[in-house]
Amino acid sequence: MKRNYFISFFWIVFSCFILNSCTNNTTETVDEINIVGTYCLDFSLVDSELVISNSNNTGEYNIQFNDFDGGENSGSGSGSFSNNILTINGTYTIASGTGNFTGSLTYSELSNSFDGTFSIVDPQGNILITSTLIAKKGSCNYTLTPNQLDQVIGQPYLTSLHVELNKIQKISRYRSAAGHNFVDYSGESCVNLKHYFHTYSEGMITGATQLPSSLKYYAPADGTIVNITQTRVSEDPTDYEVDIRLSANENVIVRIFHITPKNGLSVGDIVSSGEEIATAPTAHLDSGDFAVYVLTTGGYRHLSMFEIMSPAVMQEYIDKGISTNWKQDLYYETTNSYVSGIFCENGTWGNLRHPSSNFELDFYIFN
Secondary structure (H helix, E strand, C coil), X not given: CHHHHHHHHHHHHHHHHCCCCCCCCCCCCCCCCXXXXXXXXXXXXXXXXXXXXXXXXXXXXXXXXXXXXXXCCEEEEEEEEECCEEEEEEEEEECCEEEEEEEEEEECCCCCEEEEEEEEECCCCCEEEEEEEEEEEECCCCCCCHHHHHHCCCCCCECCCCECHHHCCEEECECECCCCCECCCCCCCCCEXXXXXXXXXXXXXXCHHHCCCCCEEECCCCEEEEEEEECCCCXXXXXEEEEEEECCCCCEXXXXXXXXXXXXXXXXXXXXCCCEEEECCHHHCCEEEEEEEECCCCCCEEECHHHHECHHHHXXXXXXXXCCCCHHHHECCCCCCCCCCCCEECCEECCCCCCCCCHHHHXXXXX
């Protein structure tokens, strides 16, 4: 009896330390971690999927970025996996051209999700985008169709002001000719489907005294930070875009442009409505932008922020002079209805920056 017990004990010890087969052993090899598959990127690269496939058995992989709905963003390259980190590089195509991407993605213990840094540089080495990628394993699978936007429109999702409204002098109309082309997957072109907020009233800025000394930004709703991106790194390294997925509806993400996040703000953080999250960079005390994305089976759709605003926040704008029928002042129903007289040429505005342009007419100036 004692001899059998000793043999059993010896075999357990031998298996544990020689054959590395203890049940509580947490060391994983490349072969034991299955990272191959499709991952839905959590909006860091709008509506994108990352596909990882085996290259060989030494931890080398093929990498492919795709827009899940057939959009223009795509990339391909390779990756190496070690110590739960996938290091990737390759080429990536965006609207402004083709660049090279690099990234370092850290996998969760269950290897079904990752987060990490991601950058795209142009052929001259200039950084085009620096972002954070977060993803879960599995294809992007949105349930809302483009014909179901009425389930979102009219909901009081935005329960706080996103900016110090007392310092804002004018707002661009939704679907205006202000700024630049900013479109979604609806097929519209030559439009800007977001709102600009300017801290000066009419014309061009003639002096720094016209601008506030600071400008604070807030979370407009309860939600989760799903993306923090720099898209103007060489011009202003303090200039970021921040995306918040709304707790009230995970199909809705809002993006605030041209802000400097507060220290410590990170992707994955949960924020509360009204919480201060950023300030304006010194170079952007004049203006900032706000966009709404609704994720659908046919690609994302933009909405005006005023279409998902609570009555209490809407009243703040009414107190500044906006009509109770806000669309009268802040919305164009159709493309090319601009009062500015801007004309569309090859998908963009032919005379937007011409001296005779009246694009300022596409703004509503507060009382």
